[in-house]
Amino acid sequence: MNTLAYAWRYVWARPMAALLNVLLLSLGLGSITFLLLVSHHVERAFERDLAGIDAVVGAKGSPMQLILSGVLHLDVPPGNVPLAAVNALKKNPLVAEIIPISLGDNLQGYRIVGTSPAYLKHYQATLAQGHVWDAPMQVVLGATVARTLGLQLGQQFAGSHGLGAGGHAHGDQAYTVVGVLAAQGGVIDRLIITDTASVWKVHESAQGVDEEDRQALEDDREVTMALVRYTSPLAAVTFPRWVNTTTAMQAAAPALEVTRLLHMLGLGADVLRAFAAMLLVTAGLSVFIALWNAVRERQGDLALLRMLGAPAGRIGVLLMTEALWLALLSALCGLALGQAFVLGLGWVLGLQSQLMATGLLWPNTLWVVPALAALVALCAAALPVWQAYRSDVLQLLQSKG
Amino acid sequence: MIETRQLQYAYGAGQPLAFPDVAVAQGTVLLLSGPSGSGKSTWLALLAALVRAEHGSLMVAGQNLTPLAGRSADAWRARNIGFLPQKLHLSAALSVQHNLELAFWAAGLPVDAQRVGQVLAQLGVAELAQRLPSQLSGGQAQRVALARAVLMQPRLILADEPTASLDDAAAQDAVHLLVQAAQGHSATLVIATHDARVAQALASCMAVSPKLLQLGPAPREAASSAAARRLPA
Numbered sequence: 234m235n236t237l238a239y240a241w242r243y244v245w246a247r248p249m250a251a252l253l254n255v256l257l258l259s260l261g262l263g264s265i266t267f268l269l270l271v272s273h274h275v276e277r278a279f280e281r282d283l284a285g286i287d288a289v290v291g292a293k294g295s296p297m298q299l300i301l302s303g304v305l306h307l308d309v310p311p312g313n314v315p316l317a318a319v320n321a322l323k324k325n326p327l328v329a330e331i332i333p334i335s336l337g338d339n340l341q342g343y344r345i346v347g348t349s350p351a352y353l354k355h356y357q358a359t360l361a362q363g364h365v366w367d368a369p370m371q372v373v374l375g376a377t378v379a380r381t382l383g384l385q386l387g388q389q390f391a392g393s394h395g396l397g398a399g400g401h402a403h404g405d406q407a408y409t410v411v412g413v414l415a416a417q418g419g420v421i422d423r424l425i426i427t428d429t430a431s432v433w434k435v436h437e438s439a440q441g442v443d444e445e446d447r448q449a450l451e452d453d454r455e456v457t458m459a460l461v462r463y464t465s466p467l468a469a470v471t472f473p474r475w476v477n478t479t480t481a482m483q484a485a486a487p488a489l490e491v492t493r494l495l496h497m498l499g500l501g502a503d504v505l506r507a508f509a510a511m512l513l514v515t516a517g518l519s520v521f522i523a524l525w526n527a528v529r530e531r532q533g534d535l536a537l538l539r540m541l542g543a544p545a546g547r548i549g550v551l552l553m554t555e556a557l558w559l560a561l562l563s564a565l566c567g568l569a570l571g572q573a574f575v576l577g578l579g580w581v582l583g584l585q586s587q588l589m590a591t592g593l594l595w596p597n598t599l600w601v602v603p604a605l606a607a608l609v610a611l612c613a614a615a616l617p618v619w620q621a622y623r624s625d626v627l628q629l630l631q632s633k634g
Numbered sequence: 635m636i637e638t639r640q641l642q643y644a645y646g647a648g649q650p651l652a653f654p655d656v657a658v659a660q661g662t663v664l665l666l667s668g669p670s671g672s673g674k675s676t677w678l679a680l681l682a683a684l685v686r687a688e689h690g691s692l693m694v695a696g697q698n699l700t701p702l703a704g705r706s707a708d709a710w711r712a713r714n715i716g717f718l719p720q721k722l723h724l725s726a727a728l729s730v731q732h733n734l735e736l737a738f739w740a741a742g743l744p745v746d747a748q749r750v751g752q753v754l755a756q757l758g759v760a761e762l763a764q765r766l767p768s769q770l771s772g773g774q775a776q777r778v779a780l781a782r783a784v785l786m787q788p789r790l791i792l793a794d795e796p797t798a799s800l801d802d803a804a805a806q807d808a809v810h811l812l813v814q815a816a817q818g819h820s821a822t823l824v825i826a827t828h829d830a831r832v833a834q835a836l837a838s839c840m841a842v843s844p845k846l847l848q849l850g851p852a853p854r855e856a857a858s859s860a861a862a863r864r865l866p867a
Contacts, residue, residue: 236739543741
């Protein structure tokens with residue numbers, strides 16, 4: 234047997250203490266794994282879904298609500314804005330591209346988003362089946378929607394009013410599935426995408442009988458918001474101010490709002506982090522007490538090892554290895570626990586949550602967990618090792634007990 | 635084998651313990667006796683290069699131990715010293731086999747499983763190799779500890795109060811076994827004890843009387859006491 238094997242035997246010579254220590258350490262490390270994974274999921278989701286959108290223009294209200302509703306599809310929008318006002322933005326030389334977004338209906342909780350084909354292009358969405366709509370009332374399904382609802386090309390369905398499941402159905406206006414997108418791992422997977430005109434068609438009860446009526450209806454048309462891409466980064470300074478002061482709309486910068494949101498989430502995460510740190514310190518103390526007692530109980534055995542010719546350093550390494558075994562087991566259990574928490578949370582929140590990607594992830598920050606485990610174990614072992622190091626072998630010879 | 639001259643050792647700033655000069659040939663059995671506090675354990679520790687003498691010279695197995703310290707002392711001890719403590723200190727977590735293999739680990743040498751089997755067989759405990767120390771009787775444990783002491787074929791075996799917790803018959807057996815094991819390996823044997831039964835047991839199993847080193851009750855007396863003398867019959 235080598236040092237690793239001896240250390241393993243010594244750890245399991247006191248199975249209850251070993252299990253308790255592994256459990257305590259695992260809980261602390263599991264909490265940290267959970268926090269790291271959740272923040273990684275959230276940040277990644279934000280980065281992915283916000284990429285390339287410089288501003289969102291919509292009804293006045295909370296700018297964060299605008300971002301959450303229009304880009305991340307987590308919240309309800311503050312209201313609608315006139316189509317004409319959005320079209321007027323196109324004349325601004327700072328604006329490179331405008332993508333309209335119209336919200337209002339859903340199918341079993343999945344949002345039906347009226348937009349232009351530019352939306353698909355923006356997210357670099359590719360079709361797994363079918364084609365992009367070429368007329369109103371045709372839809373393209375996100376991969377998750379197609380999978381969970383089991384909708385096929387050519388099938389028809391009616392949307393329900395509102396953004397959550399349970400609104401009244403627009404039974405008279407049926408959508409037809411003409412395309413299914415390839416899975417992307419982003420917000421677009423959970424959307425039903427159609428032409429902006431579809432949303433108008435569903436919601437406009439009045440039908441124009443002549444050209445004048447149709448013109449009047451068109452003048453009143455609204456969209457929920459518009460995603461804006463700038464021609465130059467300098468626009469970030471002037472464009473939102475221009476929109477906020479000269480129009481009845483507001484412009485929100487996703488980067489700014491998400492930073493604010495992450496900061497708010499960060500406060501909660503700090504509390505959890507402090508809690509996890511407390512768990513880790515407790516676990517560290519427990520490991521320390523266990524090792525300290527082990528060294529005291531085995532003082533004679535350790536002195537005998539010195540008598541057999543083991544240098545003090547080799548005995549120190551043996552004790553450190555015992556602590557590292559506990560750390561390794563705990564790190565594995567903690568990582569498994571944290572991943573299971575995240576998977577469980579994703580499962581419980583289901584597809585309602587658009588932030589949580591499914592599947593196991595290993596962001597680089599997760600290396601912190603085994604490193605922390607090793608650090609706690611080595612700190613806990615330091616004093617017992619020192620105790621063993623300076624123990625007087627003579628005491629063994631003199632102690633007759 | 636063992637040669638000491640004007641050997642002294644002090645604990646901290648206390649009065650130094652002075653030891654009588656000794657000269658012992660390889661293969662000798664030396665009985666170290668004296669009351670508690672007379673320095674028996676210290677003398678053993680000096681012989682095992684666990685502590686360094688402050689004064690005097692100490693040659694063991696051809697090695698001058700006075701300058702030896704740290705890792706070189708550890709390495710020398712692993713090769714040359716076998717040790718049988720009063721409390722056996724068999725690791726409770728390890729089987730008999732692994733307890734013996736631990737001696738190779740301590741010495742930083744590759745495990746020689748054949749040698750372990752051979753020594754256990756010599757001492758009649760080969761069938762206990764896979765047992766835990768808690769599953770051994772007192773006599774079996776004593777044999778296993780003795781096997782560990784002779785495992786590395788040491789030139790000097792130190793036994794510290796080997797009979798203290800044994801009844802008369804077991805004490806006699808233990809001493810006989812110890813002498814046999816030492817003679818079987820041509821090792822010098824030092825038995826530190828204040829148990830009179832050890833002398834009797836030695837007399838019953840040895841053709842030649844063992845040497846005796848009597849340490850005095852107090853350091854001053856020890857310093858002026860005579861060198862090793864013959865054990866009275």
